[in-house]
Amino acid sequence: MAKTIAIHSFRGGTGKSNTTANLACLLAGMGRRVGIVDTDLQSPGIHVLFGLDAKGPGYALNDFLWGKCEVTRAAYDVTAAAESSSGGRLFLIPASIRAGDIARVLHYGYDVNLLKEGYHRLIGDLSLDFLFVDTHPGLNEETLLSIAISDILLILLRPDHQDYQGTSVTVEISRQLEVPRTCLVLNKVPENFDRAALAAKVSAAYDCKVVGVLNHEDQMMTLASSGIFVIRYPDHPLSSEFKSIVREVGQ
Amino acid sequence: MRAGKIILAGCLWGAVYGIMNGISNTVLLPSAPFISIRPQIALPMVIGIISHPSAGFLVGFTGNLIGDGISGFGLWKFWNWHLANGLIGFLPGMIVRYAGIGKIATVRDFGILEMGVIAASAVSVGAAVLLDYGFLHFMNFPESFPSWILPAFLTDAVNGFILVPAVLIMARRLILTLETRTILLITTLLVLAILSTAISITWSVWDDLVSTEAMIENFYLAGIISVLFIVAGFVASIAFIRRITDPVSRLILAAEEVEKGRYDLAALEPISRRSDELGQLSRVLQVMADQVRKRENHLLLQVQELQIKIDLDRKAKDVAEIVETEYFQTLKKRAKEFRAS
Ligand SMILES: Nc1ncnc2c1ncn2[C@@H]1O[C@H](COP(=O)(O)OP(=O)(O)O)[C@@H](O)[C@H]1O
Ligand SMILES: [Mg+2]
Numbered sequence: 001m002a003k004t005i006a007i008h009s010f011r012g013g014t015g016k017s018n019t020t021a022n023l024a025c026l027l028a029g030m031g032r033r034v035g036i037v038d039t040d041l042q043s044p045g046i047h048v049l050f051g052l053d054a055k056g057p058g059y060a061l062n063d064f065l066w067g068k069c070e071v072t073r074a075a076y077d078v079t080a081a082a083e084s085s086s087g088g089r090l091f092l093i094p095a096s097i098r099a100g101d102i103a104r105v106l107h108y109g110y111d112v113n114l115l116k117e118g119y120h121r122l123i124g125d126l127s128l129d130f131l132f133v134d135t136h137p138g139l140n141e142e143t144l145l146s147i148a149i150s151d152i153l154l155i156l157l158r159p160d161h162q163d164y165q166g167t168s169v170t171v172e173i174s175r176q177l178e179v180p181r182t183c184l185v186l187n188k189v190p191e192n193f194d195r196a197a198l199a200a201k202v203s204a205a206y207d208c209k210v211v212g213v214l215n216h217e218d219q220m221m222t223l224a225s226s227g228i229f230v231i232r233y234p235d236h237p238l239s240s241e242f243k244s245i246v247r248e249v250g251q
Numbered sequence: 252m253r254a255g256k257i258i259l260a261g262c263l264w265g266a267v268y269g270i271m272n273g274i275s276n277t278v279l280l281p282s283a284p285f286i287s288i289r290p291q292i293a294l295p296m297v298i299g300i301i302s303h304p305s306a307g308f309l310v311g312f313t314g315n316l317i318g319d320g321i322s323g324f325g326l327w328k329f330w331n332w333h334l335a336n337g338l339i340g341f342l343p344g345m346i347v348r349y350a351g352i353g354k355i356a357t358v359r360d361f362g363i364l365e366m367g368v369i370a371a372s373a374v375s376v377g378a379a380v381l382l383d384y385g386f387l388h389f390m391n392f393p394e395s396f397p398s399w400i401l402p403a404f405l406t407d408a409v410n411g412f413i414l415v416p417a418v419l420i421m422a423r424r425l426i427l428t429l430e431t432r433t434i435l436l437i438t439t440l441l442v443l444a445i446l447s448t449a450i451s452i453t454w455s456v457w458d459d460l461v462s463t464e465a466m467i468e469n470f471y472l473a474g475i476i477s478v479l480f481i482v483a484g485f486v487a488s489i490a491f492i493r494r495i496t497d498p499v500s501r502l503i504l505a506a507e508e509v510e511k512g513r514y515d516l517a518a519l520e521p522i523s524r525r526s527d528e529l530g531q532l533s534r535v536l537q538v539m540a541d542q543v544r545k546r547e548n549h550l551l552l553q554v555q556e557l558q559i560k561i562d563l564d565r566k567a568k569d570v571a572e573i574v575e576t577e578y579f580q581t582l583k584k585r586a587k588e589f590r591a592s
Contacts, residue, residue: 004590116589139573141578144573144578144579144582145582148582148583148585148586148589148590149586149589149590150590151590159557161560164559164560164561165561165562165565165566168561168566169566169569169570169573172566172570173570173573173574176570176574176583177582177583177586178583178586178587179586180590192550193557194557197557198557201557201559202559205559205561
């Protein structure tokens, strides 16, 4: 049975795309067939991590949502980025970064239900084991849908007041939608924090498992959006933390 | 046990001191019937400092006794000088102890040591003179001043001043720090400058000096003036060196404060106003401490953020806003079926 994993955060820039890319690459590296859908139509970003030119002539998720193409036509094989040698596959369904496409989304929206269809088709046609859904921050309709249909919801948060407040809302929503598993990942945690204490406090505050505590890493910043951290620095402590998240959600 | 050790050290070194006295007594100072140049005077002083003041007293007392015996002056004839020698061994150790000086490591320690040596020489010679005046009556006043009292004080003060620090360095009681090195250098220069002049002049007029009684008074007076110059120069250089080393010590203290987590270096303000290198160092230290404090405060702030506060009213309002929409209600009803399909 394929698992749909939605990645969400209250605010933008929390590290959703980065985390999604790293987890997906690790799973592909373990021989799994993995898809990533960038539903952050208003501020797409994950394609950059895979070196994909989303401005190019190819199709994007937007085209599918506007009925221009089959969803699988918008899926790109980015297995090379995961450097998988164990038969795993990695597909990316990017969102368009063409200014017109973004404006159109903002203006007219799209048929949210079609998104659900798309997920099903992707899982079926590409025989996926995991489908990652990289969401737009906040709780708009398509994000609510992505959360509603996901088997696992990973909520990313930074250890600050704003994220603590926002996360409480998302956790509550996911409970009401009866998402089977909701987990928290702390990202951009300053080095001087006591990670264990932080995880314990956060997990107690939301009554929700913390599956990862990711430090703020300058190397991650330097790498910016031009590569996958776990591939570039496989032995880095941050990579170990990503691996332990994969062990939690990938079973 | 401790007392036994003190007595043993006192007697053993006293014997050494006594033999050295016996030897030096064969070459007496000009016009001084009982006084020789006595570098060994440093011995009771050093023992008094290193071991115990009482040991120093024993060395001086027994040593002078033995020396007089060897020289045929008569064992107890000049008993007041035995006491004076005892005092000379006793006082420097006592002064150093009283000032709470263990290792001699600073200009202050060194200053107290040297002044102690000179004071001990003056006091003990003074004591011998008083005892003579009161009981023994060997001296005539004022004739004995140039022939006895001044030579005794001069040889003890100058020898002690030069040799006690030298021996203490060898005994590792005086340790070489920036401060002691500086004061040692200046003291050496001072002593060399004055003694080289004094000795060369003395040398050139030696024959006249020993033959002309009248000149001897001037000779010892000149000696006293030399010692006064040395003392004045010494005190001046201590003041001068402390102007440099004082801020350094205070900078070290300030750095130690930072090490202990106290970052308020307002006490360095006077040093920071200096325009020299020390002022610069002080300012750097102040800025550094300030930065460290800021960073630490920042850290504290972050740790405080570990307190997770959630505004429940706001959360309820935000949740309600979403949950109450028709879209959400439909989604909720169909969510399970979505996942299953
Ligand atoms: N653990 C981390 N340490 C340092 N920088 C990070 C970390 N996680 C993410 N970033 C950086 O934060 C920025 C936003 O990350 P991104 O994944 O695009 O966030 P989102 O998708 O939530 O908007 C990127 O520049 C990324 O390199
Ligand atoms: Mg993103």
